[in-house]
Amino acid sequence: TRHLKTLALTLGNCHGQKIYMRSPPIPEMATQEVQLNETLAHLKTESETLKSKLEEERAKLHDVELHQVAEKVEGLGQFVMKTRRTLKGHGNKVLCMDWCKDKRRIVSSSQDGKVIVWDAFTTNKEHAVTMPCTWVMACAYAPSGCAVACGGLDNKCSVYPLSLDKNENLAAKKKSVAMHTNYLSACSFTNSDMQILTSSGDGTCALWDVESGQLLQSFHGHAADVLCLDLAPSETGNTFVSGGCDKKANVWDMRSGQCIQSFETHESDINSVRYYPSGDAFASGSDDATCRLYDLRADREVAIYSKESIIFGVSSVDFSLSGRLLFGGYNDYTINVWDVLKGTRVSILFGHENRVSTLRVSPDGTAFCTGSWDHTLRIWA
Amino acid sequence: MTINTLAKGGWYREQMTCFRKMEKVIVAMQDPDMGMKMRNQRLLITVIPHAMTGRDVIDWLIQKYNICEEEALHVGGMLVRYGYIYPLKEPRSLVLRADETPYRFQTPYFWTSTRWPASELDYAIYLAKKNIRKQGELMEYEKERYSLLHKRINHTWDFVVMQAREQLRASKQRRKADRIVLECQEQAYWLINRPPPGAHNVLDMGLEKPNNFSLRVTLNSDYYKREIESCRRALGRNRVKSSICLEGFVKFSEQYQNHDPIMQGCLPSNPWISDDTAHWTMNSEIVPVPTRLRVERWSFSFMELLNDPIGRREFMTYLEKEFSAENLCFWQACEDIRHGESSKIIQKVEDVYKNFLAPGAARWVNIDSKTMDKTLEGIKHPHRFVMDDAQLHIYFLMKKDSYPRYLKSDLYKNMLAKAIVPQETKKSVFPFMRRQRHSSPSPAQAVTQVTEEDGRAMGAGKAGTNSAAGSHV
Numbered sequence: 001t002r003h004l005k006t007l008a009l010t011l012g013n014c015h016g017q018k019i020y021m022r023s024p025p026i027p028e029m030a031t032q033e034v035q036l037n038e039t040l041a042h043l044k045t046e047s048e049t050l051k052s053k054l055e056e057e058r059a060k061l062h063d064v065e066l067h068q069v070a071e072k073v074e075g076l077g078q079f080v081m082k083t084r085r086t087l088k089g090h091g092n093k094v095l096c097m098d099w100c101k102d103k104r105r106i107v108s109s110s111q112d113g114k115v116i117v118w119d120a121f122t123t124n125k126e127h128a129v130t131m132p133c134t135w136v137m138a139c140a141y142a143p144s145g146c147a148v149a150c151g152g153l154d155n156k157c158s159v160y161p162l163s164l165d166k167n168e169n170l171a172a173k174k175k176s177v178a179m180h181t182n183y184l185s186a187c188s189f190t191n192s193d194m195q196i197l198t199s200s201g202d203g204t205c206a207l208w209d210v211e212s213g214q215l216l217q218s219f220h221g222h223a224a225d226v227l228c229l230d231l232a233p234s235e236t237g238n239t240f241v242s243g244g245c246d247k248k249a250n251v252w253d254m255r256s257g258q259c260i261q262s263f264e265t266h267e268s269d270i271n272s273v274r275y276y277p278s279g280d281a282f283a284s285g286s287d288d289a290t291c292r293l294y295d296l297r298a299d300r301e302v303a304i305y306s307k308e309s310i311i312f313g314v315s316s317v318d319f320s321l322s323g324r325l326l327f328g329g330y331n332d333y334t335i336n337v338w339d340v341l342k343g344t345r346v347s348i349l350f351g352h353e354n355r356v357s358t359l360r361v362s363p364d365g366t367a368f369c370t371g372s373w374d375h376t377l378r379i380w381a
Numbered sequence: 382m383t384i385n386t387l388a389k390g391g392w393y394r395e396q397m398t399c400f401r402k403m404e405k406v407i408v409a410m411q412d413p414d415m416g417m418k419m420r421n422q423r424l425l426i427t428v429i430p431h432a433m434t435g436r437d438v439i440d441w442l443i444q445k446y447n448i449c450e451e452e453a454l455h456v457g458g459m460l461v462r463y464g465y466i467y468p469l470k471e472p473r474s475l476v477l478r479a480d481e482t483p484y485r486f487q488t489p490y491f492w493t494s495t496r497w498p499a500s501e502l503d504y505a506i507y508l509a510k511k512n513i514r515k516q517g518e519l520m521e522y523e524k525e526r527y528s529l530l531h532k533r534i535n536h537t538w539d540f541v542v543m544q545a546r547e548q549l550r551a552s553k554q555r556r557k558a559d560r561i562v563l564e565c566q567e568q569a570y571w572l573i574n575r576p577p578p579g580a581h582n583v584l585d586m587g588l589e590k591p592n593n594f595s596l597r598v599t600l601n602s603d604y605y606k607r608e609i610e611s612c613r614r615a616l617g618r619n620r621v622k623s624s625i626c627l628e629g630f631v632k633f634s635e636q637y638q639n640h641d642p643i644m645q646g647c648l649p650s651n652p653w654i655s656d657d658t659a660h661w662t663m664n665s666e667i668v669p670v671p672t673r674l675r676v677e678r679w680s681f682s683f684m685e686l687l688n689d690p691i692g693r694r695e696f697m698t699y700l701e702k703e704f705s706a707e708n709l710c711f712w713q714a715c716e717d718i719r720h721g722e723s724s725k726i727i728q729k730v731e732d733v734y735k736n737f738l739a740p741g742a743a744r745w746v747n748i749d750s751k752t753m754d755k756t757l758e759g760i761k762h763p764h765r766f767v768m769d770d771a772q773l774h775i776y777f778l779m780k781k782d783s784y785p786r787y788l789k790s791d792l793y794k795n796m797l798a799k800a801i802v803p804q805e806t807k808k809s810v811f812p813f814m815r816r817q818r819h820s821s822p823s824p825a826q827a828v829t830q831v832t833e834e835d836g837r838a839m840g841a842g843k844a845g846t847n848s849a850a851g852s853h854v
Binding site: 262 | 446451455615620626629636638641651654683820821825
């Protein structure tokens with residue numbers, strides 16, 4: 001009961017002291033609650049102490065900064081990147097996009113529930129689906145190019161096989177795969193069409209079997225909404241990274257469900273995470289207007305990409321093919337291009353008329369695509 | 382942060398951070414020593430004090446942040462869009478112009494962050510004042526909103542009208558210049574907090590994310606126990622010195638620089654720039670002769686070789702010559718288990734055992750006894766990852782042994798020698814002539830032609846990208 005809980009909470013804050021009770025005496029149930037709350041407080045303190053210790057350990061092997069190591073590297077010249085294609089067709093904010101392995105097709109999703117598959121090269125729309133929900137925040141292209149996955153406020157991730165039959169209603173063949181208890185923020189196929197990894201506003205990530213819709217593994221550890229994820233391009237292909245509203249970026253073992261590494265240096269929500277092409281590091285973009293680079297072998301943050309004149313949050317990040325450039329889409333409608341090694345801002349690109357909400361480099365690195373709240377997508381090269 | 386801040390949502394948190402940063406800029410702009418020079422501006426017959434031109438704003442930003450004109454225009458433009466600076470001459474156009482157009486700083490009283498969100502009551506009073514002052518000549522959308530508000534907060538309408546009258550009376554007693562300034566400030570505030578229909582709404586929040594204190598995740602003892610466990614494991618992990626790790630990035634970027642189309646361009650040309658898909662055609666999944674850059678990449682890492690279908694095929698040919706092709710076949714079969722349908726796992730594991738692991742198997746793979754025992758034990762209850770250890774063992778065997786030898790082999794050297802180096806296509810003499818952009822067959826096409834049984838994902842993908850050369854759809 002509430003009354004007892006209040007008493008328990010008050011007592012919980014006074015651990016170590018002798019409490020002299022006035023009437024009424026505490027019945028047994030409340031004593032249990034008192035013990036639980038003291039344990040919780042102890043656990044929290046222990047967790048925080050360990051975290052501090054971890055930061056100390058991480059700092060011990062940090063003998064040089066990235067930009068120092070990069071001093072010998074040749075600087076980058078003037079960068080000219082322009083919008084080469086503008087894809088118009090969404091009736092509302094574009095929230096997410098993904099490339100097909102064929103290097104020219106993309107899938108995009110928007111606030112009004114529309115999911116469109118485009119041949120970005122010709123700018124032709126090839127497929128369109130209307131989801132039963134609004135705010136389709138996540139979409140992904142299947143590795144085979146034969147299906148797309150998407151979801152959002154429906155709390156689900158659904159797979160739509162792509163058919164070239166113009167008369168076919170794509171929605172008819174829809175397959176519900178993932179079920180979360182809150183909105184779907186991101187989704188990605190793993191190495192095949194058979195498994196999907198999702199992240200959700202319910203604070204968890206999950207791995208699903210597409211065929212059966214079965215939950216294969218769930219990942220708990222974030223303290224708030226998980227907003228983004230990315231699969232590691234490693235030899236063993238068993239890990240992924242996620243970022244959330246708790247300002248944490250977590251690296252997970254897909255097999256065991258365990259969190260193997262955790263980084264908490266951002267000052268605000270992490271909106272995007274992306275692996276460095278070698279898989280040895282990942283970058284993150286946050287509402288705190290910075291992008292950061294985390295090295296997985298050094299187990300620490302190794303670079304911050306920020307500038308005083310950049311005030312607005314980063315919504316999405318991605319690397320160029322060689323990992324030398326980091327592209328960031330920002331909430332102030334711009335794209336900032338960073339020299340990953342030297343830490344400097346190489347270029348700022350204008351064009352969108354509202355927030356850039358999503359940004360992905362094409363599979364062969366020839367271009368990158370941005371989606372915006374201005375209803376359009378742009379291809380830059 | 383106050384309790385109020387915490388109670389509101391994630392979007393509030395996000396916007397407030399930006400507001401605070403913009404406000405810092407605004408304060409710096411008005412610094413007596415390092416700030417901008419202000420002057421009086423003439424507005425028709427009235428003189429407005431403490432004004433600056435758009436040019437002033439941009440110059441100051443260029444100087445302060447060491448940025449170019451375009452970026453300064455953008456940053457300054459955001460300050461105008463968010464109402465921290467408002468234009469005197471064309472108040473409805475919240476745009477920063479890089480010329481003598483006069484602007485003024487918004488008073489902190491009317492900063493969006495000061496009283497957020499803007500209240501319906503205040504808006505009603507504002508519209509009422511305007512209505513009275515203009516004798517009913519409000520803008521169309523203002524009239525609509527006014528009548529909507531009238532319906533919605535009808536019960537307080539007397540108060541609204543009374544307040545409006547009071548404020549109008551009080552303002553009449555001010556100097557004209559002050560009155561004009563106050564009207565401008567108030568108008569700017571409402572243009573942002575209640576933008577006209579069709580106008581850009583900077584305060585568009587998007588989807589509301591939760592605040593830190595109404596979590597969808599319970600921070601109970603389980604949560605903290607997991608955190609502690611994670612931390613303990615993390616403390617025990619081996620770390621590598623930064624100097625070694627960071628050197629790795631320099632090397633990687635250097636190695637891949639020529640392969641990065643955005644950094645170095647690509648041959649014959651970047652399709653997105655030239656509208657010519659030759660680059661894609663030459664680099665299709667399966668081509669008779671791959672390009673030199675592609676074959677070079679196989680030497681960067683074992684994973685690069687395996688990830689390329691042609692590379693993998695070449696490596697298989699090499700292994701066949703060395704009578705160790707079963708290793709690659711085994712590895713592929715394990716990948717298939719790991720990434721394939723759940724329903725097929727049991728069958729596939731059985732096949733793999735029969736073909737590769739059983740004593741006397743046709744393509745027996747050489748795994749150390751410890752791993753073999755563990756795998757055989759696991760096979761009794763087959764699951765997706767049961768072959769992981771064995772697969773890893775064979776992977777590293779190939780990586781350490783066969784792969785380096787392949788790179789030194791004639792097979793690879795010949796591949797490299799006959800690889801294509803495309804000629805760079807010079808930009809067209811007539812830049813206005815745009816090439817026709819040809820469609821390519823969709824990867825999805827194959828699905829309708831293949832039956833469910835043999836519609837393997839990888840096969841379908843290849844078919845789609847094969848015939849991309851200038852085909853019309």
